[in-house]
Amino acid sequence: MSESKYREWILDTIDSLRSRKARPDLERICRMVRRRHGSEPDRTCAELEKLIQEQTVLKVNYKGSISYRNAAKVQRRSRKKDDVSLTTAAARRSAAVEEASHSDLSNGDSAFGAADPDEDLEGDTSMTMDTDSNPDEEGAEESRDGQDRPSPSHAREDASVRAVSAPCSPSGAQPGTGPSCSSGSARDCAASQKASGRPNSLPPSSPRALPHNDWAYDSAASPVEHQHPGMQRDKAVDTKPDVPSRTASPCAVNNVKKEAGHKVEDSGLSSDQLVPDSAARLRDEVKNGSDGRSPAFSDNCTFKKIQVSYTASDGSLLNGDKGEEISVKKE
DNA sequence: AAGTGCGCACCGT
DNA sequence: ACGGTGCGCACTT
Numbered sequence: 001m002s003e004s005k006y007r008e009w010i011l012d013t014i015d016s017l018r019s020r021k022a023r024p025d026l027e028r029i030c031r032m033v034r035r036r037h038g039s040e041p042d043r044t045c046a047e048l049e050k051l052i053q054e055q056t057v058l059k060v061n062y063k064g065s066i067s068y069r070n071a072a073k074v075q076r077r078s079r080k081k082d083d084v085s086l087t088t089a090a091a092r093r094s095a096a097v098e099e100a101s102h103s104d105l106s107n108g109d110s111a112f113g114a115a116d117p118d119e120d121l122e123g124d125t126s127m128t129m130d131t132d133s134n135p136d137e138e139g140a141e142e143s144r145d146g147q148d149r150p151s152p153s154h155a156r157e158d159a160s161v162r163a164v165s166a167p168c169s170p171s172g173a174q175p176g177t178g179p180s181c182s183s184g185s186a187r188d189c190a191a192s193q194k195a196s197g198r199p200n201s202l203p204p205s206s207p208r209a210l211p212h213n214d215w216a217y218d219s220a221a222s223p224v225e226h227q228h229p230g231m232q233r234d235k236a237v238d239t240k241p242d243v244p245s246r247t248a249s250p251c252a253v254n255n256v257k258k259e260a261g262h263k264v265e266d267s268g269l270s271s272d273q274l275v276p277d278s279a280a281r282l283r284d285e286v287k288n289g290s291d292g293r294s295p296a297f298s299d300n301c302t303f304k305k306i307q308v309s310y311t312a313s314d315g316s317l318l319n320g321d322k323g324e325e326i327s328v329k330k331e
Numbered sequence: 332a333a334g335t336g337c338g339c340a341c342c343g344t
Numbered sequence: 345a346c347g348g349t350g351c352g353c354a355c356t357t
Contacts, residue, residue, distance in 0.1 A: 032334090
């Protein structure tokens with residue numbers, strides 16, 4: 001029961017933030033929800049996460065920071081070719097979603113989203129949805145409620161949505177100073193966002209340092225587990241294009257592999273990057289594979305960032321700051 | 332201090 | 345040209 005309530009609150013909040021022209025990021029969302037309804041950020045976080053998994057809320061990486069979108073409101077206007085693929089996409093989507101959720105639960109996805117602005121990772125439109133199919137937002141939401149019905153429409157901006165699992169570190173993380181875990185986690189989330197989201201500054205060497213550096217934010221999924229620190233780092237430094245994203249997620253591969261087959265064509269599709277974890281990953285993988293080369297650069301950056309942020313939130317508060325610094329430095 | 336409103340620049344379509 | 349997004353600032357509570 002509280003679930004639907006939360007959904008409502010969260011969506012409402014996102015909405016409100018948007019209308020205020022403020023970025024609907026975790027921090028703001030949590031704060032606002034708490035303010036308005038007194039719900040603890042922690043809980044909000046969790047609920048938000050759920051919504052993301054249901055795709056009621058889309059987690060998007062926009063301009064280098066994490067944003068959340070009300071899926072019901074995100075619509076794409078002109079997207080003809082997509083429409084075609086949308087159909088197929090929809091099908092996949094559901095599959096993907098399911099798998100995603102499964103894997104997510106187990107944390108199957110690794111943080112290698114490997115999205116790179118350069119290459120237009122955004123090929124990941126797979127999950128784009130027709131909002132047309134949404135009857136009305138409210139109603140839709142309601143109905144959507146119970147099942148993880150992929151329903152989102154999809155965002156047009158250049159943002160990549162990926163993380164579906166944990167917007168914030170699930171349990172542990174929490175600021176030593178903050179006694180209340182709730183605020184702690186909220187902050188935590190925010191922190192991680194910030195840490196990871198601050199990016200933008202692409203290295204000069206980057207061919208097209210877009211102001212919008214939409215690196216993939218695969219993140220959420222894994223606070224700790226995968227992520228091979230050493231390798232990414234090296235790579236980042238290196239300009240070596242290959243391996244990175246691909247090695248990335250064995251789990252993901254497993255999960256998605258099957259789909260990979262038909263997805264390939266899609267990849268070039270659009271610049272929209274809304275993608276469910278698995279899908280995204282999958283796509284990336286496919287892409288990389290087919291291309292034979294991968295956009296190592298931004299990839300790595302992304303990587304680093306993610307990792308860093310998680311590390312920070314994850315455990316050592318002490319290190320948190322350091323982590324950030326490090327990432328900066330690297331860049 | 333925190334929340335809010337909004338001008339503005341940016342970007343993709 | 346248009347619409348979406350979010351920063352940054354000023355205003356309100």
